Amino acid sequence: xxxxxxxxxxxxxxxxxxxxxxxxxxxxxAGRNQTSAADARLVDGLAAWQQVYxxxxxxxxxxxxTATNYPQQGDDRHRHFANVIRGPAGKGVPGLNCASCHxxxxxxxxxxxxxxxxxxxxxSMRWQDSSDQPLASAAVCRALTDRAKNNGLDAPALLKHxxxxxxxxxxxxxxxxxDGTMRTLPAISHSEFVxxxxxxxxxxxxxxxxx
Amino acid sequence: MATYQLNVNGQRKQVNxxxxxxxxxxxxxxxxxxxxxxxxGISACGACTVHxxxxxxxxxxxxxxxxxxxxxxxxxxxxxxxxxxxVQEAWVDKDVVQCGYxxxxxxxxxxxxxxxxxxxTDTNIEESMGGNLCRCATYVRIREAIKSASQQLS
Numbered sequence: 414x415x416x417x418x419x420x421x422x423x424x425x426x427x428x429x430x431x432x433x434x435x436x437x438x439x440x441x442x443a444g445r446n447q448t449s450a451a452d453a454r455l456v457d458g459l460a461a462w463q464q465v466y467x468x469x470x471x472x473x474x475x476x477x478x479t480a481t482n483y484p485q486q487g488d489d490r491h492r493h494f495a496n497v498i499r500g501p502a503g504k505g506v507p508g509l510n511c512a513s514c515h516x517x518x519x520x521x522x523x524x525x526x527x528x529x530x531x532x533x534x535x536x537s538m539r540w541q542d543s544s545d546q547p548l549a550s551a552a553v554c555r556a557l558t559d560r561a562k563n564n565g566l567d568a569p570a571l572l573k574h575x576x577x578x579x580x581x582x583x584x585x586x587x588x589x590x591x592d593g594t595m596r597t598l599p600a601i602s603h604s605e606f607v608x609x610x611x612x613x614x615x616x617x618x619x620x621x622x623x624x
Numbered sequence: 625m626a627t628y629q630l631n632v633n634g635q636r637k638q639v640n641x642x643x644x645x646x647x648x649x650x651x652x653x654x655x656x657x658x659x660x661x662x663x664x665g666i667s668a669c670g671a672c673t674v675h676x677x678x679x680x681x682x683x684x685x686x687x688x689x690x691x692x693x694x695x696x697x698x699x700x701x702x703x704x705x706x707x708x709x710x711v712q713e714a715w716v717d718k719d720v721v722q723c724g725y726x727x728x729x730x731x732x733x734x735x736x737x738x739x740x741x742x743x744x745t746d747t748n749i750e751e752s753m754g755g756n757l758c759r760c761a762t763y764v765r766i767r768e769a770i771k772s773a774s775q776q777l778s
Contacts, residue, residue, distance in 0.1 A: 495668050506752045508734070521644075591666060
């Protein structure tokens with residue numbers, strides 16, 4: 414038999430070891446949980462970005478995000494007819510402005526699409542290379558999140574832009590072609606596009622690796 | 625059918641037409657202003673060009689319902705406009721016209737160019753006039769006339 418005071422001491426030592434071990438393990442576990450949550454948010458954000466990218470590179474959007482001095486038209490993204498050019502402000506030139514044909518709304522009887530402030534995106538927001546091929550997902554993402562290129566939009570402003578900008582909304586209401594058929598829409602709905610943008614923004618606007 | 629009050633060359637005009645009717649046909653058929661020409665009907669040639677709030681506009685593809693209260697100016701009013709008059713005089717002086725069918729549209733685009741760019745370069749002229757086609761290929765004389773009008777106005 415051990416004397417009483419030695420027994421009490423060993424009991425306290427045992428309890429102390431248990432408490433320290435529990436504390437260390439619980440702290441380690443919480444860190445792992447936090448890391449897992451951050452990883453999951455990043456994965457979700459990148460997946461959401463790919464949905465956003467699918468819209469940005471649809472013909473309804475990318476036809477006016479060219480790297481050249483002219484817009485494109487049609488699902489085959491051919492050069493805009495009638496010798497239309499970009500002009501200094503992305504709105505054509507005097508005598509041949511975007512507004513020479515494109516009005517505030519679609520003109521379904523003549524097949525000319527329209528929306529408020531119809532214009533080309535600035536060259537800093539080009540989503541194509543000089544051969545008219547869409548830039549890779551990472552490159553578009555980097556451009557879109559660069560406030561030196563995106564007209565100073567922070568992440569909440571990017572979300573608002575995708576929610577409310579008239580020319581963004583036009584992509585889901587593109588009107589009829591001159592032959593009377595409907596123009597095609599982006600692959601996902603506008604509400605899905607906004608939801609994906611929100612997930613991407615809340616994840617910190619992550620961009621995929623690569624060029 | 626719907627009734628529209630249009631501001632054409634500074635005058636109020638009332639028309640009762642289908643909302644989808646292109647402005648060109650309102651001008652030509654309803655208001656009997658035949659100076660503005662029908663060329664292609666798809667805004668590819670520029671023969672139908674008028675000014676809508678100062679913007680050179682292809683009237684063949686703009687439904688009358690989208691005009692609103694904006695002012696419309698046609699070739700018929702160019703003789704009363706200082707820039708329009710200078711361009712028309714330069715057109716005569718340089719003997720630009722051959723068949724003449726596209727020329728009202730050419731003049732409307734040239735006037736829009738000179739009002740925005742009083743001293744246009746060759747590139748300015750080529751870019752601004754690139755949407756106005758001339759099957760007689762009077763392009764060289766058009767460029768000369770625009771430069772002549774520019775000098776006359778300066």
